[in-house]
Amino acid sequence: MSGATARPDTATRQVLRAAQPPLRQFRWAIASGLGTAVSAIALLAASAWLITRAAEQPAVMYISAVVVAVRAFALGRGVFRYLERLTSHDAALGRLATLRAGLVRRIVPLAPDGLGTARRGALLSRLVDDVDELQNLSLRVVLPLSVAGLASIASVVFVAFLSPLAAVVLAACLIVAFALAVWVGWAAGARAERQVAGLRARLADALLDELVSLDVLTAFDATDAAHARVRDADDALRRATVRRAGAQGLTSGAVSLLAGIASLVALLLALPHLGQGGFTGPALAVVVLLPMAVFEVFGPVPLALASWRQVRAAAERVADTVPNRIPDGLPRDEPTPTGVAPALGDGIHLSGLRARWPARSGESGDAGMLRHIDLHVAPGERVLVTGPSGAGKTTLAHVLVRFLDYEGSYRIGGREARELAGDDLRRTIGLCEQDPYLFDESLRQNLLFAQDGASDEELWAVLERVGLGDWARERGGLDAPLGERGILTSGGQAQRITLARALLTGFPVLVLDEPTAGVDPAASDALLADLLGAVDPGRAVILISHVAVPAGLVDREVHLEDGRTVV
Numbered sequence: 001m002s003g004a005t006a007r008p009d010t011a012t013r014q015v016l017r018a019a020q021p022p023l024r025q026f027r028w029a030i031a032s033g034l035g036t037a038v039s040a041i042a043l044l045a046a047s048a049w050l051i052t053r054a055a056e057q058p059a060v061m062y063i064s065a066v067v068v069a070v071r072a073f074a075l076g077r078g079v080f081r082y083l084e085r086l087t088s089h090d091a092a093l094g095r096l097a098t099l100r101a102g103l104v105r106r107i108v109p110l111a112p113d114g115l116g117t118a119r120r121g122a123l124l125s126r127l128v129d130d131v132d133e134l135q136n137l138s139l140r141v142v143l144p145l146s147v148a149g150l151a152s153i154a155s156v157v158f159v160a161f162l163s164p165l166a167a168v169v170l171a172a173c174l175i176v177a178f179a180l181a182v183w184v185g186w187a188a189g190a191r192a193e194r195q196v197a198g199l200r201a202r203l204a205d206a207l208l209d210e211l212v213s214l215d216v217l218t219a220f221d222a223t224d225a226a227h228a229r230v231r232d233a234d235d236a237l238r239r240a241t242v243r244r245a246g247a248q249g250l251t252s253g254a255v256s257l258l259a260g261i262a263s264l265v266a267l268l269l270a271l272p273h274l275g276q277g278g279f280t281g282p283a284l285a286v287v288v289l290l291p292m293a294v295f296e297v298f299g300p301v302p303l304a305l306a307s308w309r310q311v312r313a314a315a316e317r318v319a320d321t322v323p324n325r326i327p328d329g330l331p332r333d334e335p336t337p338t339g340v341a342p343a344l345g346d347g348i349h350l351s352g353l354r355a356r357w358p359a360r361s362g363e364s365g366d367a368g369m370l371r372h373i374d375l376h377v378a379p380g381e382r383v384l385v386t387g388p389s390g391a392g393k394t395t396l397a398h399v400l401v402r403f404l405d406y407e408g409s410y411r412i413g414g415r416e417a418r419e420l421a422g423d424d425l426r427r428t429i430g431l432c433e434q435d436p437y438l439f440d441e442s443l444r445q446n447l448l449f450a451q452d453g454a455s456d457e458e459l460w461a462v463l464e465r466v467g468l469g470d471w472a473r474e475r476g477g478l479d480a481p482l483g484e485r486g487i488l489t490s491g492g493q494a495q496r497i498t499l500a501r502a503l504l505t506g507f508p509v510l511v512l513d514e515p516t517a518g519v520d521p522a523a524s525d526a527l528l529a530d531l532l533g534a535v536d537p538g539r540a541v542i543l544i545s546h547v548a549v550p551a552g553l554v555d556r557e558v559h560l561e562d563g564r565t566v567v
Contacts, residue, residue, distance in 0.1 A: 011319035012312065018099050019134035019315070021091040026138060029088035030146050035080035037151035037297040043073035044293035045158075045286045052285040084143075092138045100131055106322045129200055133314035140307040144300035155294045159287060163279065166266040166287045173262035173291070174298060177255045181302040184251045186309075195240045196310065198317070203233040211484070244306065251302035259295030263288050329358040331405045334421050341427030342420050344508045345413030347378040347540065348400070348429075352408035354563075355399045368395040370406075371563035379508065382532065382541040384549055387560030393544045394434070396560070397513040400542065401431045430507030434514035436498035438486030443497070444478035450501035462503050465534040466496040492516075492527050499531050509540045516547060525550050 020026075050066045152174050160167035210217065210226040217223045267288045273279050353373040370392045377383050387393050398404045402422040410417040417425060439446055447459050459478060463469050471493065472480060486494045495515045502510055515531055516524035524547060532553050535541055543554060559566045 015315040021095045032084035033147040039077035041293040048285040048289045049282040052282040130314040144304040165269045177258045199237040206230045206233045262291035327358040337421040337423040343413040349411040350375040355406040382554045384554040384557040391560040392563040429509040440484045451504040
């Protein structure tokens with residue numbers, strides 16, 4: 001089951017290609033942007049010619065056409081600008097929605113066991129801030145560079161008809177300005193621009209760690225240290241942002257200086273030819289002032305180059321979070337879900353089963369590896385799986401619900417598990433994890449997550465079964481809030497709520513992974529008795545625990561050692 005991920009540069013290019021709208025859709029934005037730029041340049045050129053020609057006091061008939069042109073270019077600039085914004089943002093935002101949906105589809109097969117290298121804050125930053133940054137590829141990179149390039153070429157060609165020397169000067173200054181924008185921007189701001197995305201994620205991590213663990217930090221008097229981490233992350237992000245803005249300002253100032261130099265040199269070179277070969281005063285005004293308009297259109301180029309570095313850094317981070325191929329150890333090429341739970345039949349059969357966690361940076365992936373598991377669980381049977389830490393108990397739980405892939409044989413109701421869609425299999429086998437996830441919603445909404453059509457009577461009935469009826473009434477009923485990740489509940493209460501959701505779903509097989517891990521040892525036996533007592537006798541239960549279980553709660557025990565079943 002090999003599956004190397006794509007090379008980093010290749011994966012980054014794939015993300016960038018996915019972020020850029022196709023040319024057939026984006027060409028109207030480029031055409032509208034070019035119309036805006038040409039209208040602005042032509043407006044200044046026509047105005048310069050008109051003012052200079054009017055100073056010679058010709059008959060109105062000789063300048064009436066240019067008067068109309070000035071009005072047309074002024075109106076055209078606004079119209080084209082509106083069309084540019086409309087078409088470019090429509091294409092970019094439409095592509096962004098497609099990109100975001102595509103990334104979520106690619107993340108789903110990785111969850112939950114393929115995202116272990118990303119912290120919650122970093123993952124949130126990458127999928128929100130970094131993906132939002134990718135829209136700037138078309139809006140702030142491709143569009144301004146395309147428009148500036150085409151408008152600059154057209155302007156140089158136009159000036160060449162009036163004064164070839166002035167055209168050469170304009171072309172040279174534009175080339176120097178581009179080279180200067182690249183060099184100054186890279187030297188002064190490239191590092192800061194690459195750092196911003198990572199520092200933003202660092203700040204998000206620090207904030208999440210403090211807010212989610214505020215009660216623990218307060219209890220251990222560690223809030224000052226948490227505040228310091230947030231301040232340090234914020235200061236680092238602010239310094240990088242200031243350096244980036246300073247580099248952009250320096251580059252824009254250098255480009256503006258070159259605009260003045262281009263006009264001055266054009267004046268010095270064209271002035272001796274005034275009155276020769278039809279080179280008149282109005283033409284001289286156009287040649288001298290036109291560079292100002294051209295450089296105004298060229299002005300966004302330094303910002304576009306800076307945006308390119310930011311967009312590429314964001315694409316690299318997104319590519320790092322969402323690999324091009326599913327890593328080894330995770331299910332791949334699953335059948336299409338049918339929405340039908342596979343029949344349990346004569347139960348679950350594991351034979352020579354092997355599995356491992358996806359390898360993470362600096363790790364081999366052998367921790368908790370299953371090397372040879374033989375196990376049969378019959379319908380209605382209650383099996384206790386024990387073993388020391390690292391023996392593979394949690395790995396086994398995740399294989400049973402197909403969060404992890406496997407080698408060997410894993411049959412459910414006579415069918416090989418890899419022939420079933422994971423979503424279908426998880427309609428038959430449910431998992432209550434040792435760290436259950438509760439939403440920052442009411443108790444009712446957390447239960448309806450399992451069965452959205454359940455009535456309040458059904459919700460109260462299942463709460464009574466898991467021993468939470470009195471607790472729920474004391475908290476205010478089904479509308480009682482649970483807080484972020486269930487922070488307003490204890491470990492035992494969270495496990496009971498998770499079991500209540502499993503009972504509402506009606507899994508024929510229920511896997512309980514270390515249900516007493518966050519519970520006081522003195523109360524663990526009572527919790528286990530309540531949890532197992534709430535499960536219908538006809539449902540199979542696989543209880544994973546590193547502590548002893550009171551007699552009579554399970555039918556038999558299976559022991560794991562070094563990823564193997566020990567008889």
